[in-house]
Amino acid sequence: MVKNSRTYQFPSKPSIVSTAVAVGPLEKESPFHPHFDHVYEDERLGQETNEKGHSQLIEDTCNLAIMKGGFQLPDIDLFLGGDLVNQMTPTNFAARQLATPYMGMFSACATSISSLITASFFLETKQMDRILFGAASQHNAVERQFRYPIEYGTQKPPTGQWTVTGAGYGVLSHNQVGKPFVQSATIGQVVDCECTDPLDMGSAMAPAAFDTIQRHLAQNKGTSYDFVMTGDLGKTGSAILQELIKTSGVSSYLVDQYRDAGAEFYGNNDKFLSGASGAGCSATVYLGPIYAELLAKQYKKILLVATGALLSPLSFQQGESIPCIAHAVELSME
Amino acid sequence: MKKFGLLSCMLLLLAGCSDEKPQVSIYHVDDDQEEVEMLKEVFHDNMKISEASGVFFDHQLVVSLQVEPLSKFSKEKIANSIEKEVKSLFPDHEVFVSSDLKITWELKKIIEKQPTEDALKKDLDELRALAKENT
Amino acid sequence: MIFSVITAFIVGGLICVVGQLLFDVAKLTPAHTLSLLVVIGSVLDGFGLYEPFIDFAGAGATIPITSFGNSLTHGAMQEAEKHGFIGVLTGMFEVTSSGISAAIIFGVVAALIFRSKGKVS
Amino acid sequence: MDPNSYQQTVDEIAPKRPVLKNCLKAFVTGGIICSVGQLISYVYMYFFSFTERTASNPTVATMVFISMLLTGFGIYKKIGQFGGAGSAVPVTGFGNAVISAAIEHKSEGFILGVGVNMFKLAGPVIVYGTFSAFVVTLIKTILVKMGVISW
Structure with missing residues (x-):
C-alpha cells in the first residue's frame, strides 16, 4: 500500500492564545486536576438530562476560553468542535447558544486535534482571526449510547476504559509571542486491524496512532521532541504502541519520551481499569496541564497524537470491526 | 479453592449422618395402635427418608415426608413409591402423600394440637388444597 | 433447612460460574449468555430434569435465569398434556412468571422514583 | 500492518x-x-x-x-x-x-x-425463553402423540 506521508507546515505559526478546561465531579481524582479551570460538583451541571448537562458543559467552557483570552463572542470567527453523542447534538446545541459561525467536527476521541488542525488551516488563509476549537464528552451521555444504561451491573474487563466528563476548548489566533503555536500537522488515515472488542479500544487504536506517528516522523527527520503524547490509548493501548515502536525500530528514543493522556488521567486508580477515554480526555489534558507546561516553557516541542475509534453501537452489532484514526499536531514554544 | 474443599467435607459429613432412623410422628384420631405401627414400619424401612408425619382420620390418611438432602433429586419418585406402598397397606383408606416442606410443617402443627375430628377435617382439607396448587 | 441453604448456595453459584465462563472464555455478551442459559433451562425441562433439580437445589435452581426457561416450558407442557397442540401455544405463560411481571412493575416504579446517578463513588 | x-x-x-x-x-x-x-x-x-x-x-x-x-x-x-x-x-x-x-x-x-x-437488554431472554419453550413442547407433544414417549 502506498502511503501518503504528507505533513503540513504552518509558516504563519498560529498560536493557541487561550484555553479553558472544565470537568465533572469524578475527575477531581485526576492528578491533572490543579490544571482544570473548573470542576463541576454535579455530573449534569444541574440540568434535567445528561445531554443538556453535556451541552451546558460545552457552552460554559467555550465562554470561559473566550473570556480568558480577553475576547468577546463576536470576535470569534468560527467555532470548530464535536462530541460523541448522536449527531453531536450537545455541541450543536451549545453552538446555538453561542451564536457564532460553526462547523461540527467528528473524529471520535481525536476531535480535539482534528479541530485544531482544521483551525490552523483556516488561519493560514488569513481570512479569519480567531477560531474556537476543542472537544468534550460526558460520561453518562456517552456510556448510555455506546454501552449499557448507567445503572446496569456489567463487568468491565481490565482493558475497559472510563469515559471522561470534561471539556477542553481553546482559541487559535495569529502568532503571538509567548504562546505555544502549531508548527506542523499530520492528518491521519483510517487504520483497521480487525479488532472487534468494544471493551478494548486501546488495542484497536494503537495501530492508527503508530501509523500517524510513523508518517509524521518520516517527514520531520531530525526533529526531536520533548515527548510524544497520545490521546486515550489507556494503559493497554499505550503498552501495545510502545511495543510496536520498539519492534519497528522507527525511532527508539520515542520509547522513553512517550506519554498517554488516557493512561495518566486517573493516575493508578484500579477502579478505572485501563484508564480514561472519550473526546474530553485528550482535549482536557492537552489544553489543560500540557498547555500550562508549554506556557511555562517546561517543554519546547511536543507531538500530540489524538486517537479515535470510529465505531457506532450499530456497526458493532452488525459484526463490523473497529476502524480507528489518529491525528498529530506538533506544538512549539519559543 | 479452600472453600470448595470445606463445603465438600460438610456435604460428606451431613450425608454420613443419615444412618439414624427417621423421625416419625403419627396421630390417629381413633388411636388404633396397630395401624400406627404398620405405617411406622414403612418409614423405618426406607433409608432415604429423614422425617415423616401421618394423620389417620375417618378412613383417610394424610402423610408428609422429608427426604435426606442428597436424595432430594429423586424426591418425587420416593414420594410416589411410598404412596403406592401405603395405599397397598391401607386399601380401605383414602391416602394422600406429600413431600412438601410446608405440608410437613403444617401437619406437625396439627399433630401437636391433637384436634377433634371436625377441626381435623377442616385443617386437612385446607392442606390438601394447598398441596395441589401448581403456581 | 441449613443444608438447603448450602445446596442453594453451591448450585446457584455453579450456574453463575457457567455464566462467567460464557462471558470470559466464550466472550459472549451478557444478552447472549442469558439467552443461552434460558434456552438450556427450557430444554432441561423438556427432558423432565429441571423439576427434580428444583427439588434438590431449591432457590439455587429457581433464582438463576435458567428457571425462566423451565417455567415457560412447564406451563406449555401442562397445557399441551390437557389440550394437545393448542395447549403448546396457550400454556406458555400459564405458570410463568412472576419474574417478568415483577420486573415490569418495579421497572415502572423505579422510573417514577429514581433517576440515574451516574458515577462510581 | x-x-x-x-x-x-x-x-x-x-x-x-x-x-x-x-x-x-x-x-x-x-x-x-x-x-x-x-x-x-x-x-x-x-x-x-x-x-x-x-x-x-x-x-x-x-x-x-x-x-x-x-x-x-x-x-x-x-x-x-x-x-x-x-x-x-x-x-x-x-x-x-x-x-x-x-x-x-x-x-x-x-x-x-x-x-x-x-x-x-432483557428482551432476548423472554423472546428466546418463549420460543425455545414452544419448540421443546412442540417436539415433546409430537413424540407423545406418536407414542414414542409419555408425559
Whole structure:
C-alpha cells in the first residue's frame, strides 16, 4: 500500500492564545486536576438530562476560553468542535447558544486535534482571526449510547476504559509571542486491524496512532521532541504502541519520551481499569496541564497524537470491526 | 479453592449422618395402635427418608415426608413409591402423600394440637388444597 | 433447612460460574449468555430434569435465569398434556412468571422514583 | 500492518481477563444471592400459605424488588463489576437489566422512553425463553402423540 506521508507546515505559526478546561465531579481524582479551570460538583451541571448537562458543559467552557483570552463572542470567527453523542447534538446545541459561525467536527476521541488542525488551516488563509476549537464528552451521555444504561451491573474487563466528563476548548489566533503555536500537522488515515472488542479500544487504536506517528516522523527527520503524547490509548493501548515502536525500530528514543493522556488521567486508580477515554480526555489534558507546561516553557516541542475509534453501537452489532484514526499536531514554544 | 474443599467435607459429613432412623410422628384420631405401627414400619424401612408425619382420620390418611438432602433429586419418585406402598397397606383408606416442606410443617402443627375430628377435617382439607396448587 | 441453604448456595453459584465462563472464555455478551442459559433451562425441562433439580437445589435452581426457561416450558407442557397442540401455544405463560411481571412493575416504579446517578463513588 | 500478526501482539500484551478469579467471585456472589432467595422462600412458606413449589413466585418477585432498590441507589452496578455473571445470571440481574433501562430512558418520557426501552437488554431472554419453550413442547407433544414417549 502506498502511503501518503504528507505533513503540513504552518509558516504563519498560529498560536493557541487561550484555553479553558472544565470537568465533572469524578475527575477531581485526576492528578491533572490543579490544571482544570473548573470542576463541576454535579455530573449534569444541574440540568434535567445528561445531554443538556453535556451541552451546558460545552457552552460554559467555550465562554470561559473566550473570556480568558480577553475576547468577546463576536470576535470569534468560527467555532470548530464535536462530541460523541448522536449527531453531536450537545455541541450543536451549545453552538446555538453561542451564536457564532460553526462547523461540527467528528473524529471520535481525536476531535480535539482534528479541530485544531482544521483551525490552523483556516488561519493560514488569513481570512479569519480567531477560531474556537476543542472537544468534550460526558460520561453518562456517552456510556448510555455506546454501552449499557448507567445503572446496569456489567463487568468491565481490565482493558475497559472510563469515559471522561470534561471539556477542553481553546482559541487559535495569529502568532503571538509567548504562546505555544502549531508548527506542523499530520492528518491521519483510517487504520483497521480487525479488532472487534468494544471493551478494548486501546488495542484497536494503537495501530492508527503508530501509523500517524510513523508518517509524521518520516517527514520531520531530525526533529526531536520533548515527548510524544497520545490521546486515550489507556494503559493497554499505550503498552501495545510502545511495543510496536520498539519492534519497528522507527525511532527508539520515542520509547522513553512517550506519554498517554488516557493512561495518566486517573493516575493508578484500579477502579478505572485501563484508564480514561472519550473526546474530553485528550482535549482536557492537552489544553489543560500540557498547555500550562508549554506556557511555562517546561517543554519546547511536543507531538500530540489524538486517537479515535470510529465505531457506532450499530456497526458493532452488525459484526463490523473497529476502524480507528489518529491525528498529530506538533506544538512549539519559543 | 479452600472453600470448595470445606463445603465438600460438610456435604460428606451431613450425608454420613443419615444412618439414624427417621423421625416419625403419627396421630390417629381413633388411636388404633396397630395401624400406627404398620405405617411406622414403612418409614423405618426406607433409608432415604429423614422425617415423616401421618394423620389417620375417618378412613383417610394424610402423610408428609422429608427426604435426606442428597436424595432430594429423586424426591418425587420416593414420594410416589411410598404412596403406592401405603395405599397397598391401607386399601380401605383414602391416602394422600406429600413431600412438601410446608405440608410437613403444617401437619406437625396439627399433630401437636391433637384436634377433634371436625377441626381435623377442616385443617386437612385446607392442606390438601394447598398441596395441589401448581403456581 | 441449613443444608438447603448450602445446596442453594453451591448450585446457584455453579450456574453463575457457567455464566462467567460464557462471558470470559466464550466472550459472549451478557444478552447472549442469558439467552443461552434460558434456552438450556427450557430444554432441561423438556427432558423432565429441571423439576427434580428444583427439588434438590431449591432457590439455587429457581433464582438463576435458567428457571425462566423451565417455567415457560412447564406451563406449555401442562397445557399441551390437557389440550394437545393448542395447549403448546396457550400454556406458555400459564405458570410463568412472576419474574417478568415483577420486573415490569418495579421497572415502572423505579422510573417514577429514581433517576440515574451516574458515577462510581 | 498485518491484522493477524497484530492480533498476536495484542494477545501477548493486553491484560487477560482473570478467569479463575472472576469465576470464584461469580460463584460467591451468585451463591449468596441464591441463599438469600432460599431464606426468603422459607419466610413465605412459614408465615404465609405457600408450599415449596408455590413459594418460588413471591420469592422471585421479592428478589426483583430488592434488585430495584439496589439498582436505584446505584449499588447493583458495583455488585456487577465485582460479581460478573454471579449478579447477572440470577433473576436479580434480569431485574437490574429491566430497571436500569427504565431509569435510564426516563428522560425520553414514559411511553417512548421507559415503555419502549425497558426490555432493550432483557428482551432476548423472554423472546428466546418463549420460543425455545414452544419448540421443546412442540417436539415433546409430537413424540407423545406418536407414542414414542409419555408425559
